[in-house]
Amino acid sequence: MSQPRETDLYPPIKAFLEDQGYVVKSEVGAADVVALRGAEPPVVVELKLGFSLALFHQCLARLKVTDDVYLAVARAPGKRFAKALKDNTAMARRLGLGLITVRLSDALVEVHCDPGPYAPRKSAKRQKQLLREFARRQGDPNDGGQTRAGLVTAYRQDALKLALYLFEVGASKGADVARETEVAVATRMMRDNHYGWFEKVDKGVYGLTPAGAEAVGTSARVLGAD
Numbered sequence: 001m002s003q004p005r006e007t008d009l010y011p012p013i014k015a016f017l018e019d020q021g022y023v024v025k026s027e028v029g030a031a032d033v034v035a036l037r038g039a040e041p042p043v044v045v046e047l048k049l050g051f052s053l054a055l056f057h058q059c060l061a062r063l064k065v066t067d068d069v070y071l072a073v074a075r076a077p078g079k080r081f082a083k084a085l086k087d088n089t090a091m092a093r094r095l096g097l098g099l100i101t102v103r104l105s106d107a108l109v110e111v112h113c114d115p116g117p118y119a120p121r122k123s124a125k126r127q128k129q130l131l132r133e134f135a136r137r138q139g140d141p142n143d144g145g146q147t148r149a150g151l152v153t154a155y156r157q158d159a160l161k162l163a164l165y166l167f168e169v170g171a172s173k174g175a176d177v178a179r180e181t182e183v184a185v186a187t188r189m190m191r192d193n194h195y196g197w198f199e200k201v202d203k204g205v206y207g208l209t210p211a212g213a214e215a216v217g218t219s220a221r222v223l224g225a226d
Contacts (some may be wrong), residue, residue: 004104006032009047009072012107013100017043031062033072043068045100050074051088059097068115070098075110089113155194158183162190163197163212171207 013033014024022035022043033045044062048055048071055071062069071092075081085101089112092099098115102108136154161181166172169180174187183189190198190206197212208216 004049004074006047006049008104009049009074009102012102012104012109013045013047013072015107016109017045029065031065041068042066043070045070045072047072050076051084056091056095056097059092060095063096067096068098070100070111070115072100072102075101075103075108085112155189158185159189159195159197160215162186163208163216166198166206166208167213167216171201171205173204174206175204177206 010026010033014026017024017033017035020037022037024033024035026033028034031044032047035043035045037043042065044059044066046055046058046062046069050073055073059069059071075085089099093113096115096117097113099112101110101112103110133154137152137157158181161183162177165177165181174190177190178184178186187204187206191200193199195211195215197209197215198206199209201207
């Protein structure tokens with residue numbers, strides 16, 4: 001079986017648009033596909049076998065000609081493509097572009113979003129979470145652009161406060177740790193033991209594990225100290 005080509009996308013797209021009353025021609029000027037219906041503005045479709053930044057750049061350039069611009073890609077099976085489709089549909093919608101997929105095995109054409117202005121809805125909950133994390137974070141211990149691995153969060157900083165207290169004072173009651181460190185949920189954090197730094201030594205009393213003692217050595221940077 002021969003490898004698919006971009007030109008394989010054209011017949012299904014042409015037939016799809018013609019069924020809606022468009023006159024369709026390929027390679028008109030810089031556009032892969034142009035469709036006209038009466039006195040309506042032209043519809044432009046750019047064809048690619050897969051998603052790429054270059055494809056979005058092409059489509060954005062076509063917005064200088066018409067507001068009705070679609071990117072069309074070959075549909076592939078599997079979860080990887082499904083996620084790419086979801087992410088790129090969201091991007092297309094935000095950019096005011098339409099997105100079409102073509103299943104080459106049976107020429108099925110699906111429109112996932114149409115061109116048009118887009119105003120994303122803001123999430124008050126997510127904004128509140130963002131501002132709360134910003135307020136709780138001590139200093140600026142991370143490097144902008146780093147991966148999630150090793151990222152210092154306010155939760156990690158609080159856990160280190162608990163570890164430092166136990167390192168200096170020894171095993172203590174959760175209530176005492178909460179009061180002295182000003183981490184109100186100290187007992188719950190030590191009980192959950194997310195980082196493996198704490199161990200229960202008696203009812204309501206927690207101590208530090210070797211891993212916790214080792215973590216204390218990183219506390220200056222993580223806690224935002226100069």
